[in-house]
Amino acid sequence: MxxxxxxxxxxxxxxxxxxxxxxxxxxxxxxxxxxxxxxxxxxxxxxxxxxxxxxxxxxxxxxxxxxxxxxxxxxxxxxxxxxxxxxxxQDKPLSWWAHLWHCYKTPFDVLLTLLAAISYLTEDMKATVVIGSMVVISVAIRFVQERKSHIAADKLKAMVSNTxxxxxxxxxxxxxxxxxxxxxxxxxxxxxxxxxxxxxxxxxxxxxxxxxxxxxxxxxxxxxxxxxxxxxxxxxxxxxxxxxxxxxxxxxxxxxxxxxxxxxxxxxxxxxxxxxxxxxxxxxxxxxxxxxRVTATDRAPTQFQAGVNKVAWLLIRFMFVMSPLVLFLNGFTKGDWTEAFLFAMSIAVGLTPEMLPMIVTSTLAKGAVALSRRKVIVKRLDAIQNFGAMDVLCTDKTGTLTQDKIFLSRHTDVWGEDSDDVLEAAYLNSYYQTGLKNLLDVAVLEHSEIHKELNPASNFRKVDEIPFDFQRRRMSVVVAEHEDHHVLICKGAVEEILAACSSVRHGDAVEALTPALLQRVRSVTAGLNEDGLRVVAVASKELPPTQEAYGIADESDLTLIGYVSFLDPPKESTRPALEALAAHGVKVKVLTGDNELVTSKICREVGLLDQAAVLGSDVERMSEEELAAAVEAHAIFAKLTPAHKERIVRALKANGHVVGFMGDGINDAAALRAADIGISVDSAVDIAKEAADIILLEKSLMVLEEGVVEGRKTFANMLKYIKMTASSNFGNVFSVLVASAFIPFLPMLPMHLLVQNLLYDFSQIAIPFDNVDDELVKDPQKWNPADIGRFMLFFGPVSSIFDIVTFVVMWFVFGANSTEHQTLFQSGWFIEGLMTQTLVVHMIRTRKIPFLQSRPGAALLAGTTAIMAVGIFLPMGPLSHYFKLQALPASYFPMLAAILLGYMVLTQAMKAFYTRRYGWQ
Structure with a gap:
């Protein structure tokens, strides 16, 4: 603990x-x-x-x-x-050079550097320049994006720094x-x-x-x-x-x-x-x-980090299996083991998800900035995905379901009749206490007319104070009135005040608190609760002016004098916010220390229905199995202690839910730490803000619903990249294996593969800014590496079919069937391969018909269009000889258009089949 x-x-x-x-x-x-x-x-x-x-x-x-x-x-x-x-x-930001080194020292960039060094030693300066440029550009992109993310995160954290x-x-x-x-x-x-x-x-x-x-x-x-x-x-x-x-x-x-x-x-x-x-x-x-004195270590991986790591290793393991196959197949069939090794290394580079860290970081950073505009501050970027994965939200009642403003509605004696004496006693208690003043104290102190009547500065002197704590759930002040006697005024929860009382006062009469009177008192307070009022009991005791220090033991034999009742009406936005959360698959459960009658009434008014509230005393008696069933069956939990809240959150997590907890008080800190995602507000106490992952600048469930949607958009865009990379990589390697087995020369030079991979990576940079289909943010989303592996096996071979068609066209139609004509063959596959790789971005970003039913973001559309234009320009322009490519005949392009159209049609058909059988996401 x-x-x-x-x-x-x-x-x-x-x-x-x-x-x-x-x-x-x-x-x-x-x-x-x-x-x-x-x-x-x-x-x-x-x-x-x-x-x-x-x-x-x-x-x-x-x-x-x-x-x-x-x-x-x-x-x-x-x-x-x-x-x-x-x-x-140690709490210092990384220097720019240390950060740059961290951006570089990935296995993928080290592998590229090794390839560049081998090219330099073999005096292939062109390949050296291209590969070296890829390293520099890749690291630069990652460095700039992460630097921007760090700066944005630091600014956001500075907004919620504690004082x-x-x-x-x-x-x-x-x-x-x-x-x-x-x-x-x-x-x-x-x-x-x-x-x-x-x-x-x-x-x-x-x-x-x-x-x-x-x-x-x-x-x-x-x-x-x-x-x-x-x-x-x-x-x-x-x-x-x-x-x-x-x-x-x-x-x-x-x-x-x-x-x-x-x-x-x-x-x-x-x-x-x-x-x-x-x-x-x-x-x-x-x-x-x-x-x-301790060794630095990484935090235990979150659900988000574990999911990304599993996906990354899935792709890396795939690379370790396929690259040796390409090496041996080309080495034995072509006889040039050096060229086969370089080609296998190029395949390895093409298979590595080297842009995954940059894509994930920039997507999370973009999500954090978008959330900040919605008054949601992200302290830890990884929490954004947990935000989107959340399917249960536990929240307090006061200030979340209700207005963040408490009104003193009634001040009554023990039988429910209006009484100014009770208001005066409550005012003195709130006025002189020096602890953490809650909204109830603020509401009492707003009655400035009482201050004028009492004139505390002249008529009273504070003697001592017995502060509030969560075990007693009451607090007391002791005042001297005209220095002739002391009065202990105690204010707190009804049951806890009654436990310290031995008598009740009605008018000028004081009666012993008998069981019959106790039952009548509880009936009066229950009636007030059923009206949606929060009831605080007030008791007092007169003491001789013989001592100046008082303690908890003095809170005994008190006389109950009445109640102050508060109204906290529901926010107008609460009902639509709950409906919006429910529409997005998020169940809301209310966990409060408040009275169950008041809580149930407020919940009914906002549309949160439950047959019966579960009380903290019930939670105390439940076994783990009973609690696991109760948290699924009920939505309202009242009169909870901090330990009860934490236990409920842990029970929900044990049931497989991704749990968010929203709280702002000292008693919420334990539950905030236990939840998958802790949510607090900027007005919360320090300990709650420190325990939270996300800070809301507006205590509203509607703001929270907007944050959930943004978190799901962030996750959807990350998943797009992973699916695109996995399926495209698998298709390319499958095509290479087929070509290597039947073609007497390399189907593409190592340089071609690297340039193609670089251009493909550039086409995906704008994915964080892509539009997301509404149905992709409707339900909570979680990582499923097995689903990604299945997706790769279904969609990768689709592109390979059209790669093989391209091989056949180049071999039989254009006569690129010998070593002397290998450049023509390689140029034809270079363009077609890049086109299908770029088109897969648009085909897989949505399960709908791309461009027609689902439009990509402007940045993504512009980026992919530019990359396709560059891909055609390289073989057809003046730089073709530099990249060991050559111009293609005009008759190639109508065939290319037909191949690409067939690819899009077959991919769309495969999407429909896959969605019917497995679902899209």
Missing amino acids: ALTFVNELFAGFVRTRGIGRHFRRLLMLEGLREAAISKEVPPSLAQGLIQAATEEPDALLARLGSHSDGLSGLQADAIRERTGANVVE ATVLRRDPAKDIEQEALVYFEVQLHPKPSRKAEVPMASLVPGDIVLLSAGDMIPADCRVLAAKDLFVAQAAMTGESLPVEKFARQREARATNALDLENIVFMGTNVVSGSATAVVVGTGPATYFGALAQ
């Missing part, structure tokens, strides 16, 4: 490596975990943390050159120049005053202000304000804390959060991880609040030190 937490939590800090990309993952997560447990960090770092934990706060601040009011902007800049940015040291809240002293009027403050911070303190700064900009000495949901941005010493609980499983493997304090109680602590007043970079605040000073950043943090 902790390992999974590290894996996803730091997705924004470390790069992953995908097909065609060279973002390398810089941390071996398992090694990181083991190193953390064995405490393999430099002794100097551990000693520095221990020193920071045991120093007096004033002494620590003085040593760091800081102040209790924080640093000024100029101070922070000066420190940053000395310490560097707050990022792990930290720090104290900044107001800047001095000029640089001299600022410099004076820097050296005399204790003599000239300036008023401080809160500021949001990028985490990477933090420096030692920064004063950081932490609250529930925040990621710890650096190693920090806690200066002040209120019920601060931190999840640090990433470092220690502890499953439960640990409480942190402002003081280190154990003076002899020797292990940095046991320090009670140190919080570590990359962990996160579960509940409570704190003020802390940064003591270490970037490589000087505990996490940064561990990162330097």
Whole structure:
């Protein structure tokens, strides 16, 4: 569990490596975990943390050159120049030359270079120039495309970069005053202000304000804390959060991880609040030190990466089988083993999917840019294909199905009658709490008239606070009214509040909470829930003014005073969005911690029907087999804990679904990590954004539906390239084997094969920008290498039939039947082979009739037309002798047109047969 937490939590800090990309993952997560447990960090770092934990706060601040009011902007800049940015040291982009080397060092380009070297040694300068040009152009295309993709991805990630809240002293009027403050911070303190700064900009000495949901941005010493609980499983493997304090109680602590007043970079605040000073950043943090001690490794392949790899190896294995066959067949029949070897190497190059990384990368990059225009930001490009493959979407209710705006609808006493006293108590609770204010608190605080009536500044003083956590599902504040008594006001979920109550108040009367009254209370709240209202209970207790610190134990013997009820109406776009997702084969399941009655009512209003909601308590009792059946049968799951959400997501994945999870809260982080694709929003808490693969700038299912369609378009275009390459390659090799067996000379020179392959690759560059048929984005799509292999066997021989027809025409009609006339034969097949290879792009891009029922993208049409023109020009133009080709007689072209027409007709017929039997995609 902790390992999974590290894996996803730091997705924004470390790069992953995908097909065609060279973002390398810089941390071996398992090694990181083991190193953390064995405490393999430099002794100097551990000693520095221990020193920071045991120093007096004033002494620590003085040593760091800081102040209790924080640093000024100029101070922070000066420190940053000395310490560097707050990022792990390895998190750097590849230099251009390293990236260029990565683009080159593929087996395919190395093979081409070897062929160029052999041509140079045999003094075949023309072949050397052509082959060398192919290497240069191929690498250049890949480099430029990937560079553009990296830049686009970096820009997108910068849009969702996380920030930290720090104290900044107001800047001095000029640089001299600022410099004076820097050296005399204790003599000239300036008023401080809160500021949001990028985490990477933090420096030692920064004063950081932490609250529930925040990621710890650096190693920090806690200066002040209120019920601060931190999840640090990433470092220690502890499953439960640990409480942190402002003081280190154990003076002899020797292990940095046991320090009670140190919080570590990359962990996160579960509940409570704190003020802390940064003591270490970037490589000087505990996490940064561990990162330097482990071996870099790639992330486990995603479904997308595994699929692409299987397809690539399918083609490569095919090359390893067919190239030796061509070598031996030509060597034995022609007797020239050197020429046979070069020809076999050319066949190997022609068979290799050398453009696959570039096509995949550019397609994903294009998809990411297109999604950004639809307010969808892709943090990891590989996630786009998972987006398209998603067939189950799990989402919260609030803000997704409903408006992202909560309205306070009613404030009632325990029997459902309107009560201003309840609203006043709820207002004080929301006004004085300092934790993570949710939409309910915002809705209460919008009643400004209550603020004027209560006048908290004059009539009340905050004494203490008991922050919210997910176990209690309530929070309390304690206020002093006119300093003559204390009032504890507790607000939270109805059942959890009732568990802490022993009495109820109606008007001025207070009655014991008997079973009969409890049943009546539940009947009132159920009625409010059935009206679509979210009910929050309010309770209180008067206490003598004898203590200043309160804890969870004080939340007992409370008096229930009433409820505040909130309305979160459905969005107008929700119903059409759900219908659109259903039309695209995506089932939507609602996973919420909210009340099942409210959830069911909202779901009915938006057309999401279910006979009965499954509750978290039901999930708790279910076995894995029972849960596997329940997640298929039901669409609404209510009153869930974070663990329940994660378990449901894993059950859906175990059933074979590609699961997306959309969430924005602290309690969604576990499910976001467990899902195939985590989806969050830009307004989410830090931990949710870090765990997500995709960030939505608009919390709407309609935006999500558009993203699903774009993901499927991206996948469809990638699959086009693979099918074209596989079938074309197989057809070419089959034709070569036939020609080699019966023709006394090479049917095509190695140079011809390489030039033809280069031109064919150019014709496919525009595939990422091609149009996609509507039916190809209707259903979820997954990789199926077996289907691609079958497709290759069906469509490859179709082109071979017409290659053989061309052989017959050149041999018998044009007399190219001897070694003296081999150039004419080779020129005829060069043109016909390139034409069929280029036409296959249009024939296989759609199952419909190309050009008539399905029009290609303008860029693809222009590219293929230009390549066909170049293919005819090379033998017919002044450069023919350079490429060892010759002009063909005019009578050749009517026969060529007939051959190409026959090829298109037979291919279309094969498409119809194949689709009826196996489906198109």
